[in-house]
Amino acid sequence: MRDETRMLLESMGRLFEDHCTKQVADNAETGMFPAALWQAVSETGVPLAALPESAGGADAEWSDLYAVLRVAGRFAAPIPLAETMLAAWVATAAGLEVTEQPMSVGPVRAGDRLTLQRDGNGWRLSGVAGRLPWAAQAVRIVLLADGPDGAMAVALDGTGGAELSAGRNVAGEPRDTLSFSGLRIAGDAVAPAGDGVDRAALYRRGALARAMMMAGAMDRALDTAVTYAGERKQFGRPIAKFQAVQQNLAVMAGQVAAAGAAADAGVEALSLDDPAMQEFLIAIAKTRVGDAATMASEIAHQVHGAIGFTKEYSLQLSTRRLWSWRDEFGGEMEWAAKVGTFVCARGADALWPTLTDG
Amino acid sequence: MSFQAFRFDPVELPPAARTLRKEVRAFLDENSASLGNRRDHDQTFSRKMAERGWIGMTWPKQYGGSERTAFERYVLIEELLAAGAPVGFHWTADRQSGPNILRYGTDEQKDYFLPRITRGDLSFCIGMSEPDSGSDLAGTRTRAVKVDGGFRINGSKLWTSNAHRADYMILFCKMAEAGQEEVDRHAGATQFLVDLKNSPGIEIRPVINLLGEHHFNQIFLTDLFVPDNRLFGEIGNGWRQVSSELAFERSGPDRFLVLFKLLVEMVRVAGPNPDRATAAALGRLVAQLATLRRMSLSIAGMLQEGLQPLTEAAVTKDLGTRYEQDLPVVARQLFPTEPELEAVDTYVSMLARGTMNAPRLSIQGGTREILRGIIARGLGLR
Numbered sequence: 001m002r003d004e005t006r007m008l009l010e011s012m013g014r015l016f017e018d019h020c021t022k023q024v025a026d027n028a029e030t031g032m033f034p035a036a037l038w039q040a041v042s043e044t045g046v047p048l049a050a051l052p053e054s055a056g057g058a059d060a061e062w063s064d065l066y067a068v069l070r071v072a073g074r075f076a077a078p079i080p081l082a083e084t085m086l087a088a089w090v091a092t093a094a095g096l097e098v099t100e101q102p103m104s105v106g107p108v109r110a111g112d113r114l115t116l117q118r119d120g121n122g123w124r125l126s127g128v129a130g131r132l133p134w135a136a137q138a139v140r141i142v143l144l145a146d147g148p149d150g151a152m153a154v155a156l157d158g159t160g161g162a163e164l165s166a167g168r169n170v171a172g173e174p175r176d177t178l179s180f181s182g183l184r185i186a187g188d189a190v191a192p193a194g195d196g197v198d199r200a201a202l203y204r205r206g207a208l209a210r211a212m213m214m215a216g217a218m219d220r221a222l223d224t225a226v227t228y229a230g231e232r233k234q235f236g237r238p239i240a241k242f243q244a245v246q247q248n249l250a251v252m253a254g255q256v257a258a259a260g261a262a263a264d265a266g267v268e269a270l271s272l273d274d275p276a277m278q279e280f281l282i283a284i285a286k287t288r289v290g291d292a293a294t295m296a297s298e299i300a301h302q303v304h305g306a307i308g309f310t311k312e313y314s315l316q317l318s319t320r321r322l323w324s325w326r327d328e329f330g331g332e333m334e335w336a337a338k339v340g341t342f343v344c345a346r347g348a349d350a351l352w353p354t355l356t357d358g
Numbered sequence: 359m360s361f362q363a364f365r366f367d368p369v370e371l372p373p374a375a376r377t378l379r380k381e382v383r384a385f386l387d388e389n390s391a392s393l394g395n396r397r398d399h400d401q402t403f404s405r406k407m408a409e410r411g412w413i414g415m416t417w418p419k420q421y422g423g424s425e426r427t428a429f430e431r432y433v434l435i436e437e438l439l440a441a442g443a444p445v446g447f448h449w450t451a452d453r454q455s456g457p458n459i460l461r462y463g464t465d466e467q468k469d470y471f472l473p474r475i476t477r478g479d480l481s482f483c484i485g486m487s488e489p490d491s492g493s494d495l496a497g498t499r500t501r502a503v504k505v506d507g508g509f510r511i512n513g514s515k516l517w518t519s520n521a522h523r524a525d526y527m528i529l530f531c532k533m534a535e536a537g538q539e540e541v542d543r544h545a546g547a548t549q550f551l552v553d554l555k556n557s558p559g560i561e562i563r564p565v566i567n568l569l570g571e572h573h574f575n576q577i578f579l580t581d582l583f584v585p586d587n588r589l590f591g592e593i594g595n596g597w598r599q600v601s602s603e604l605a606f607e608r609s610g611p612d613r614f615l616v617l618f619k620l621l622v623e624m625v626r627v628a629g630p631n632p633d634r635a636t637a638a639a640l641g642r643l644v645a646q647l648a649t650l651r652r653m654s655l656s657i658a659g660m661l662q663e664g665l666q667p668l669t670e671a672a673v674t675k676d677l678g679t680r681y682e683q684d685l686p687v688v689a690r691q692l693f694p695t696e697p698e699l700e701a702v703d704t705y706v707s708m709l710a711r712g713t714m715n716a717p718r719l720s721i722q723g724g725t726r727e728i729l730r731g732i733i734a735r736g737l738g739l740r
Contacts, residue, residue, distance in 0.1 A: 230739070257673050260362060336641030339642075344637060
């Protein structure tokens with residue numbers, strides 16, 4: 001790891017640790033946006049750091065920003081950090097304006113299609129964008145839609161007057177559905193999507209963001225479970241001394257290690273030019289991390305016993321996010337099917353070269 | 359501030375490793391008749407590899423090595439394994455006996471053994487397990503006594519793979535006068551380089567495995583004399599020496615490519631357009647394999663740096679054997695058939711081989727339970 005990356009992750013870790021208290025997490029679930037946390041994160045410049053300097057960014061490496069998402073996942077930061085990064089990416093590539101305030105981005109579901117039709121010097125937007133993260137709190141929402149001549153980016157101020165149906169994931173994070181029935185959009189809020197930016201690319205990057213966030217949440221759940229096992233005494237000794245508990249935690253640690261390695265591999269794939277190969281490697285990451293999340297959360301709870309099942313104890317901040325994030329931007333079945341379809345289309349004798357070349 | 363329990367740093371294969379991969383594939387094409395056979399022990403094949411400098415390729419040139427990186431060796435062995443190359447003759451020596459001789463051997467031992475290994479002249483096996491000590495290596499009963507000019511050894515080794523074909527065995531035992539075993543179970547642990555072909559006092563009996571194959575052996579050592587110059591490492595240092603060997607033994611692609619051919623055949627049976635559920639089931643396996651490969655490569659990077667990533671190696675082997683044992687389970691669900699070892703259909707025979715070999719994977723080279731104990735220690739639980 002480069003020194004700058006390590007320093008960035010250390011400082012972001014301290015920031016999240018200071019701001020992501022249990023109280024902030026609980027408040028966020030009641031609908032109170034953690035403004036102080038966002039302000040602190042925003043001041044680091046991280047949300048827009050991937051943008052070119054000319055657009056107010058720092059030309060940062062995406063790999064560094066994804067590494068920050070892992071730290072954010074570790075501390076269960078209840079803010080649309082990944083979404084703001086991705087919204088800025090879509091908007092800037094299309095020449096649309098961004099903001100340092102919280103943004104959301106979409107569509108985030110594979111089946112959602114938005115369409116744009118010309119209307120004088122403006123546009124009309126139709127369709128449904130389901131389960132957009134923090135749509136109600138976002139100051140800007142950046143959407144990809146199908147225009148008459150291809151993919152277009154749309155920047156809404158807030159929800160732009162769309163009909164909003166509030167929802168939440170099982171971690172209590174806002175996931176709101178926006179419905180557009182010919183909503184009028186001004187001409188300067190719409191532009192052709194930039195090179196390499198389309199719904200599939202956004203979906204891949206979103207899936208990768210969730211994979212990294214899950215890797216972070218699992219790092220935390222493992223720490224929590226190991227610490228708890230060392231402190232909790234039954235039958236006169238810490239439960240960490242029982243082989244059954246040790247073996248369970250060893251299995252969990254293996255899954256957590258695999259998740260981290262798989263997510264890292266997905267991030268490296270961002271630098272590949274071939275979108276099919278990039279999708280294959282990100283699909284591997286989302287599949288493997290999602291599978292690990294299922295096993296890791298199960299063991300973390302088993303080790304904790306009843307206390308881990310309470311709202312008061314912090315383990316649920318990690319595990320409820322794992323249960324949410326594994327299904328966001330496509331679950332394991334969806335991504336695993338992509339992996340399988342890819343290797344089967346290439347044929348059995350190409351399996352080994354597919355795994356090793358590149 | 360470190361957030362992660364274990365270290366699996368990303369590594370990128372150097373250009374030399376990519377070039378080597380092409381060379382290895384060309385070599386395997388030339389020798390395709392030797393691939394995928396059940397006979398794994400083939401000195402002729404090993405000699406062909408030796409001619410290319412591919413045995414002991416990371417070792418110093420002074421000892422016949424090629425001073426290439428751990429990454430190049432990684433690429434070489436994964437290509438050999440994926441192709442089903444008969445590497446049994448030199449495998450143990452190349453993977454762990456040679457590297458350990460390099461680390462702990464005397465100059466004379468290095469001069470004698472390493473060039474012979476790299477030429478494909480000498481084959482090694484590992485004398486660790488015994489009838490009464492499998493996972494509990496410290497409970498070893500084989501005893502060595504110092505005598506004039508050497509050592510006299512009595513005891514028995516069991517599950518010794520390829521002992522009937524190997525030239526040398528690195529024997530793990532204890533000094534008879536170890537003494538303080540009540541305080542330190544590892545006290546007196548000592549290793550020897552035993553010439554299996556030319557030593558009176560050695561009897562090797564086959565133990566046929568459930569596939570009807572002869573890999574295992576039981577070895578009886580009766581007043582075996584080993585000269586002073588074949589004491590390996592230091593008296594009493596055996597435990598440490600063995601531990602260092604295990605990082606090599608547990609982290610490599612041999613821990614998740616044993617049944618690779620079964621996965622290939624599953625993809626073949628699935629055809630180019632499988633239904634979604636089939637594609638997903640295969641995709642999950644591929645995702646596991648790709649991740650294991652990355653973790654193993656990361657360990658190769660640590661070995662290259664001279665580190666001994668014992669816990670990471672245990673993690674990788676545990677995950678690797680779990681994945682391989684899942685292969686026949688998933689295969690049966692996706693493409694049911696009656697397995698048969700000698701079937702003409704490759705999938706059917708590979709399913710039989712996979713099913714029958716699966717149990718050994720999480721036993722050999724450290725049982726699943728022992729590995730998880732090592733991981734638990736790495737987590738600070740014990």
